[in-house]
Every structure is written in C-alpha cells, then in structure tokens.
Amino acid sequence: MATVTEEPVSLFENRSYIEILLVTAPQVVTIDRVVTPFWYIIGFIGNPISAKIWLSRTVCNSNSSALYFGILAIVETLYLILHVIYELQMAWGYNTYNKRVSCELFNFFFITPQYMVPMLVLAFTTERYIAVCHPFVSEKYCTVTRAKIVICCMSIASIALGLVQVYIWAFDDVIGCVFRPSAIGFHTSWTWVTEMLLFLVIPVACLVINVLVIREIKRIQIQSAAHGQGGNPASTTTLLCVSFYFILTLLPATIFYAIQTSVPQGNPYLSLEKWASDPTWKSYFLYLTMRKAVEEICLSNYASYFIIYYITGTYFRKACKQMFMRFVSKIMMRSPNRAKHTDYSMSTKNGKEGKSAETVILTNLEP
Numbered sequence: 001m002a003t004v005t006e007e008p009v010s011l012f013e014n015r016s017y018i019e020i021l022l023v024t025a026p027q028v029v030t031i032d033r034v035v036t037p038f039w040y041i042i043g044f045i046g047n048p049i050s051a052k053i054w055l056s057r058t059v060c061n062s063n064s065s066a067l068y069f070g071i072l073a074i075v076e077t078l079y080l081i082l083h084v085i086y087e088l089q090m091a092w093g094y095n096t097y098n099k100r101v102s103c104e105l106f107n108f109f110f111i112t113p114q115y116m117v118p119m120l121v122l123a124f125t126t127e128r129y130i131a132v133c134h135p136f137v138s139e140k141y142c143t144v145t146r147a148k149i150v151i152c153c154m155s156i157a158s159i160a161l162g163l164v165q166v167y168i169w170a171f172d173d174v175i176g177c178v179f180r181p182s183a184i185g186f187h188t189s190w191t192w193v194t195e196m197l198l199f200l201v202i203p204v205a206c207l208v209i210n211v212l213v214i215r216e217i218k219r220i221q222i223q224s225a226a227h228g229q230g231g232n233p234a235s236t237t238t239l240l241c242v243s244f245y246f247i248l249t250l251l252p253a254t255i256f257y258a259i260q261t262s263v264p265q266g267n268p269y270l271s272l273e274k275w276a277s278d279p280t281w282k283s284y285f286l287y288l289t290m291r292k293a294v295e296e297i298c299l300s301n302y303a304s305y306f307i308i309y310y311i312t313g314t315y316f317r318k319a320c321k322q323m324f325m326r327f328v329s330k331i332m333m334r335s336p337n338r339a340k341h342t343d344y345s346m347s348t349k350n351g352k353e354g355k356s357a358e359t360v361i362l363t364n365l366e367p
Helices: 017-024 026-054 064-090 102-133 135-141 144-168 181-226 234-258 279-302 305-312 314-334 342-350 357-361
Strands: 169-172 176-179
Touching: 017 026, 017 279, 026 064, 026 279, 026 305, 026 314, 064 102, 064 144, 064 234, 064 279, 064 305, 102 135, 102 144, 102 169, 102 176, 102 181, 102 234, 144 169, 144 181, 176 181, 181 234, 234 279, 234 305, 305 314
Parallel strands: none
Antiparallel strands: 169 176
C-alpha cells in the first residue's frame, strides 16, 4: 500500500498531528519512533549490499532476475531516504516538506518508488513463471536485454503516475500540505484506481502466478525423482520467497487503507483532552494504531529482502562473505602492524604462487 502522507483535515485544524497523537494515541508515535529506525538500519545496510552483488558485471550480464533484484534494491533505498524526510515531519514534528513547492514535489518523489516496487515484483514473478512453466520460450523472453527494456518502461510508467501528485497536492498557508481543493473529487477516484491496481490487483496476480509455479515445480520434482534427476534450482526459491513476502506484507496494508473512509471521526470541536475519552475518537485512534502497526510491517518490504536473499541464496551468501573478507583485508592492510603480521603471514602462505593476500580474497565466485 502506498504510504498515506495525510490525515483527515479536521485533525489539523489549529492542532498539530504530533500534538494530537501524544495526548490521544501516544502509542502511534512510539511505534513510529521505535520500530521505523529498525527498518532503516536493516535497509540502509542491506539494500546497497544487495544492489552491489546483483548488479555486478559478472551476475547481471547473464541473469535477468539479478537485474530486477538490483534495481529493486536501488528503488527501495531511494524510498527509505524519502521516508526519513516523511518520518521527520510526521513522527518528530520537524517541518521538512510542508512548504510551498516542496509539498507537491515531495509527494511526487515519495509515491513514485512505491508504484515501481509492485511492478518490479510482478515482472520477475512473471519471468520465473515463464522459465519454469514454459522453458522452451524462456530464452526468448527471459533475457537481460528484455529485462532492461521492461525496467525502463516501468520507470516511465511510475514517473507518469507519480506526476499526478503534483496536481493533487497543494500548500495551504494555514493548514499546510493538503489536497488541492479543485482536485478533491479527482483525488478520490485516482487514489482508488491506483491503489487497487498496484497494491491489490498486482499482489493477487503475483499470488496466482506463484501458485502456478509451485504446482509446476512439484510436477517436475515428481518426474525428476522418477528418473533419478535433481530438483528445482535455488534461484526459484529466492524469487518465490521475495514474491510471497511482498504479497503477505502488502495486502493487509491495502485492506486497512480501503476501510479508512468507513471509520468515523468524532466531534472535531471538542477539547483535545476530551478526544481521548470520546468513544468515537477512541475507536478512530484505535484504528490509527492498528494501521500504523500494519504500515510498519509493510515498510519492512523496503528493507528485508537482503535477509531473504542471504537465507535462500547460496551464491548471495558467498558473495556477502567475499565482500566481508575484502573489507577485513583492507582494514588489516591499513593496520600499523601490517608489515609485521599480515604481509608476512600471507606471503608465507602464497609465496610459491606469487599471489598477494588481496588476490586470494578476491577469487571469483561462480554464480
């Protein structure tokens, strides 16, 4: 589900978002301030590593799925950077984008990567379906060149869809960053269409495709066992895990977004202290709390794929260990005691072959 950057306008009349929640639903702010940084740490470490591994020349030039994974990691990193700006505004009260011009531009930049992620997941899910269920045409459709074309088309589509936000949003000197008055009716229709298409239809389509892939894999495994052959490649496991994680974390958020208009608000003219005890407002803030928890789960989509790659991908684990050893070797070579310890021990082990320590560590891995 696309992260919603607004709350009902009545909440902002003469009151700040943080001020209201700290009195009426402090748990919402706590979830934001405690859980979100955890995903930032994982994402800002894992996504660049994933991008570096999948987009390395050896891998992405021969594996179209790796190209999708690499671009996905870059898009997720960009989104997390923008989410920091959003979080500083919504969870910490800093005025980061609630200004003229930046209001419209930020919402455009913020929504665009959210549009692209489902497209990328659908692309490599479909590609895996072709490779598993129609292997005779996979060489034609599952190529790196075709993947580059698909990614370019999806980028253009995401930007085009995101540009609509420039029209939808506007800065108000009193309220701040809100829907443009002339676009309120259009915004409702546009949001429902894009939300349902990108965050409901695409996940359901991925689910159906995954079921077909799993059925075909089972059929192949039965035939392979009968002929004493090997089973399914590990790359399919990685792709399926990523796709299923995307589905399981996105659909609940979409459901919560869909029901938000049916959750009533209380009387906005009550004093702030009475909001916390008013039954209608209490029900509404309970919904906000549950939605925030689900949104945090959804945010993990942009940070946790590194963990899936590491658990399910043999090559990815080897590449991570390779990068770690390279990092350690650089630290050791910069150490003041390198001449006494590192150089001597490495030259002793590899003296006959004439290889340096760095050469040994950087031995190429087989994908």
